[in-house]
Amino acid sequence: MDFNKFSFRVRYGETDQMGVVYHGNYPQYLEMGRVEWLRSIGISYKTMEENGIMLPVISLSIKYKKPALYDDLLTVTTRIQKRPLVRIEFDYEIHNEANELLIEANTVLAFMDTKANRPMKCPDYILDRLNI
Numbered sequence: 001m002d003f004n005k006f007s008f009r010v011r012y013g014e015t016d017q018m019g020v021v022y023h024g025n026y027p028q029y030l031e032m033g034r035v036e037w038l039r040s041i042g043i044s045y046k047t048m049e050e051n052g053i054m055l056p057v058i059s060l061s062i063k064y065k066k067p068a069l070y071d072d073l074l075t076v077t078t079r080i081q082k083r084p085l086v087r088i089e090f091d092y093e094i095h096n097e098a099n100e101l102l103i104e105a106n107t108v109l110a111f112m113d114t115k116a117n118r119p120m121k122c123p124d125y126i127l128d129r130l131n132i
Helices: 023-040 045-050
Strands: 002-009 057-064 073-080 087-095 101-110
Touching (some): 023 057, 023 101
Antiparallel strands (some): 002 073
């Protein structure tokens, strides 16, 4: 199972007047987790895009357990549990400093060839770096 952990602090602008993270910010946190997961296996999302591969989100599911608050140190754990084909599926957990589970989430993304504007198989250079 491939996974990565990435931590950051909640910024003031991500919260409402009560200091609670607005629910619409969590997809961005998941994206940060995905980008850092790719980086942890030696792949730059930017380079992938420059080489004509995009990963649009085709499915997003979030289960909110407890709110994150302003200045909390959050840790996003990003995992893949299945070998990707045309789609890649990520599972996430976000915890606060007290290790309380704040959300569980799942995204499915499709590998897209930007030149042909069509789905494509997961590139071999990604598959070669996976431990699953």
